[in-house]
Amino acid sequence: MCGRYGSEISPEQLSLLLDVPEEQSAQVIARYNIAPTQEAPVARLAASGSRELRMLRWGLVPSWSRDATRAARLINARSETVAEKPSYRDAYRARRCLVPADGFYEWRRSGRSRLPIHFQRKGGLPFAFAGLWERWGSPVDGADLQTFTVLTTTANELVGEVHDRMPVILTEGALDRWMDPRSSERALAGLLRPYPASQMERWEVSIRVNAVGNDDPLCRARQPLLL
DNA sequence: CCAGACGTTGTT
DNA sequence: GTCTGG
DNA sequence: CCAGACGTTGTT
DNA sequence: GTCTGG
Numbered sequence: 001m002c003g004r005y006g007s008e009i010s011p012e013q014l015s016l017l018l019d020v021p022e023e024q025s026a027q028v029i030a031r032y033n034i035a036p037t038q039e040a041p042v043a044r045l046a047a048s049g050s051r052e053l054r055m056l057r058w059g060l061v062p063s064w065s066r067d068a069t070r071a072a073r074l075i076n077a078r079s080e081t082v083a084e085k086p087s088y089r090d091a092y093r094a095r096r097c098l099v100p101a102d103g104f105y106e107w108r109r110s111g112r113s114r115l116p117i118h119f120q121r122k123g124g125l126p127f128a129f130a131g132l133w134e135r136w137g138s139p140v141d142g143a144d145l146q147t148f149t150v151l152t153t154t155a156n157e158l159v160g161e162v163h164d165r166m167p168v169i170l171t172e173g174a175l176d177r178w179m180d181p182r183s184s185e186r187a188l189a190g191l192l193r194p195y196p197a198s199q200m201e202r203w204e205v206s207i208r209v210n211a212v213g214n215d216d217p218l219c220r221a222r223q224p225l226l227l
Numbered sequence: 228c229c230a231g232a233c234g235t236t237g238t239t
Numbered sequence: 240g241t242c243t244g245g
Numbered sequence: 246c247c248a249g250a251c252g253t254t255g256t257t
Numbered sequence: 258g259t260c261t262g263g
Contacts, residue, residue: 003246086233212263
């Protein structure tokens with residue numbers, strides 16, 4: 001699965017990767033420990049028909065939710081069932097998005113402790129998670145909350161040694177196909193595959209990434225072997 | 228008909 | 240909002 | 246995902 | 258153990 005990630009991508013790279021205006025990507029800062037309930041940049045189709053980059057909250061809240069308090073639960077959507085699940089199916093049809101990143105964390109349980117491992121494309125190349133976004137308006141106070149979730153699939157061999165699920169990573173042509181409103185459901189399903197293990201790398205990092213308040217390059221620094 | 232769920236993960 | 244269970 | 250709270254009263 | 262907040 002994917003419950004934390006990082007995005008150290010320059011505005012130029014972001015605009016190139018996502019096809020969004022530079023005046024929007026220029027506002028985005030590098031992050032090393034993005035956690036559920038926090039705001040993060042997401043590329044989506046604007047009303048004009050072109051793409052826009054907007055800050056949305058991680059943790060999808062379905063439009064029919066009574067309240068937004070359980071949002072932090074829906075940080076991931078299983079790609080195998082996303083087209084049918086009531087919480088996701090409308091967004092899957094009409095509100096797919098791209099979540100820029102250049103790495104993510106998985107935790108290995110060792111007794112009582114949880115040891116984080118950083119995963120990235122070889123060389124740290126940027127990519128996008130396949131995402132969905134949703135709009136929720138409180139009937140009471142007129143709030144307009146916009147949220148997103150990250151799709152997951154079966155883990156590849158590299159991630160599988162830690163967890164059986166991993167986020168869906170999109171690169172190159174897959175980004176446009178994911179975002180194309182005309183893509184068939186069959187075509188979309190074909191994109192929701194594990195990214196090849198041969199094109200990824202991983203290493204252990206410090207448990208300082210466990211605390212959401214730590215958000216700096218040290219979060220992804222290689223952890224020297226400790227006794 | 229109304230009431231209640233609607234999700235993922237991990238662990239047992 | 241929509242579906243399932245009672 | 247992990248960390249931290251999980252309760253009430255009264256006082257500052 | 259379970260829920261909420263970040």
